[in-house]
Amino acid sequence: MELFSAEGYEFARQVLQRGIAAVYLIAFISAANQFPALLGEHGLLPAPRFLERVRGRGIPTLFRWHYSDRFLLAVAWAGAAVAALLVAGLPQAGPPWLPLAAFLLIWFLYLSIVNIGQTFYGFGWESLLLEAGFLAAFLGSTEVAPPVTVLFLFRWLVFRLEFGAGLIKMRGDPVWRNLTALYYHHETQPMPNPASWFFHHLPKPLHKAEVLGNHFAQLVVPFFLFFPQPVAGIAALVVIGTQAWLVLSGNFAWLNILTILLAFSTVGDSTIQALLPGARFSAPDPSATPVWFAVVVLAVTALMLYWAWDPLRNLFSRDQLMNASFNRWHLSNAYGAFGSITRIRNEVVIEGTLDEPGPAAQWREYGFKGKPGDPARMPRQFAPYHLRLDWLMWFLALGASGGSWFPVLVQKLLDGDPRTLALLRTDPFAGIPPRWIRVRVYRYRFSTWAERRAERVWWVREPSGFLLEPVRRPEA
Structure with missing residues (x-):
């Protein structure tokens, strides 16, 4: 199993599993707090009416046969409880089937909510969270080394996310090409944060430099994620840095936070030890990987590679889709944001x-x-x-x-x-x-x-x- 296992990525696995689970925890709490008023039995877009309209279409959701606000809350709080256990690292301390089952459970519970969420759940980061949670299920536990194919799929996800966002900008609004997008963006973005006012008032030459840096981070850097270390780790740190800049300047739900977490799939233990000399990480024996686990991971890898064709073709299409799902499971999606910038x-x-x-x-x-x-x-x-x-x-x-x-x-x-x-x-x-x-x-x-x-x-x-x-x- 030595070719199957990626040694030196224990820190990456911990960040991915615990971080993705933390975002699921927030998403389930958000659903419990907002879903009944927005989409419940007496909500603005009642889910029961939607389910009546789509009956027989095979939409994967627990609510196909029954919806009630009480059941929705049970699903949301159950998902939050399992996500909290994953944040604490408890399932990951057991055999590899335990975190696999836990992540697949929260993935399907959240998929059930998203698939009846209509326009209130029509955001690209819903699909991003679902795809990330599905992949995290196959990272294994501390008893085995992280599978190299799953880490590759995470890199492919980050590549689609960043490169797709870069392409949609270059194909879209001319303000991205003439570097003036940030003259407007901080002021007109959906939900400014406390720092947005100050970012908006930065000098215009700096705004142009920000846009140029964004193009470099999204159109050039993603290719280096597939290079050997330390190049891949450096590319990941660039992605993390640019996403952190976006976290500071606006409110984009969990899009930027999740992107930062996913970029850690490319950061090896050696990179962390170079930054933090005292850091030490366990090194599971590659020979300890169960055969059944390797077979399951390779089968899922083959499935994801099969599904990769549509998003790959979309990247190079003149009619590139932004934040599109090509299957009902929200796996192997197309991503992108702010292809156009509002001026007023x-x-x-x-x-x-x-x-x-x-x-x-x-x-x-x-x-x-x-x-x-x-x-x-x-x-x-x-x-x-x-x-x-x-x-x-x-x-x-x-x-x-x-x-x-x-x-x-x-x-x-x-x-x-x-x-x-x-x-x-x-x-x-x-x-x-x-x-x-x-x-x-x-x-x-x-x-x-x-x-x-x-x-x-x-x-x-x-x-x-x-x-x-x-x-x-x-x-x-």
């Missing part, structure tokens, strides 16, 4: 009143947890936690259709629905249903240094029209 930031602001509409009406604004609202409120850090409603509100402001869920959101606010209100940061009516609701559109921009000092605001906004004229709560 519009925000949808929901307001309610207890008065009759008119010049004397007092309209009060609902506050969201992550998306901009009150200009004086500093942007918050939420990633790697995913605020799904806030993200959909950003797409709505870009002109995306909210026809299936947004009218329901408005109606639930008119009803004072407690579950829906729990998704928000502030309810200006303290649980009392408003009589009327209207939806305004504002144009936002970051304040200047002078405006920040004088007015203590992070944003400057001006009215840009109405998305929805005042609508009334039906009388009882």
Whole structure:
């Protein structure tokens, strides 16, 4: 089994297994907190109705035969419990079948949620987490050395993720090619964080250097992930560094954190020991690998290589797809982000009143947890936690259709629905249903240094029209 086993990658395995499990833990907690209000029996897009529409299509999910909010919560908390055990490293301390079973379990539990999550789970990092969790199942336990083929599949995943993102940028918005993308991105990204204001105000020549560095990291560096050490390890450190820069400058759920974790698949123990001379890692005997485990891993490797053709072809297609799944299991996907950059930031602001509409009406604004609202409120850090409603509100402001869920959101606010209100940061009516609701559109921009000092605001906004004229709560 010596050719099958990758010696000197124990640190990589620990980071991959524990780190990926930690992201699953966050994802399951997010599902328990948000899914019932967004997609539950009485949610904005009720999952039972979706399941009725897709019945007979063979979508892999535990909820095919039965959905209830109670069952969803049981699945989410069970997944969180198993993920927590993996973060602690307990299954990995046993025989290789134990972490294999644990990871496959949380992978399928989360797949069951994603496959009925509709637009609220239509993000590329859902597929990324599913693919990463599936691969992590075959890294084995501390009793065996990490399989070399699985580490290769992780490198192939990082390559697709980075190179695909680089290509979609070069094929997309010209601001990536003329290096001006970051003149706008920090201000118009879906959910700025506390540092985004400062990143936006960096000198423009530095913004151009950032874009150039991004192109190098995504279009050149990924090829070196397949080189021998130490070249592969250095390439991984470049990926980790650029992703850490993105973590500092914005809220992108777990996309960047997970990419950093995946890049460690290329970092050997020797690289870590060079950086931390006192680090010591166990070295399992390659001959201890059970035959059954090798057979299973090689079969899965063959399957993933078979599925690799579609994403490989997609990379070199003129009509490159971004964040696409080519099979219902969300394995061997296409990735990419921000092929186009928004130049202007519009925000949808929901307001309610207890008065009759008119010049004397007092309209009060609902506050969201992550998306901009009150200009004086500093942007918050939420990633790697995913605020799904806030993200959909950003797409709505870009002109995306909210026809299936947004009218329901408005109606639930008119009803004072407690579950829906729990998704928000502030309810200006303290649980009392408003009589009327209207939806305004504002144009936002970051304040200047002078405006920040004088007015203590992070944003400057001006009215840009109405998305929805005042609508009334039906009388009882």
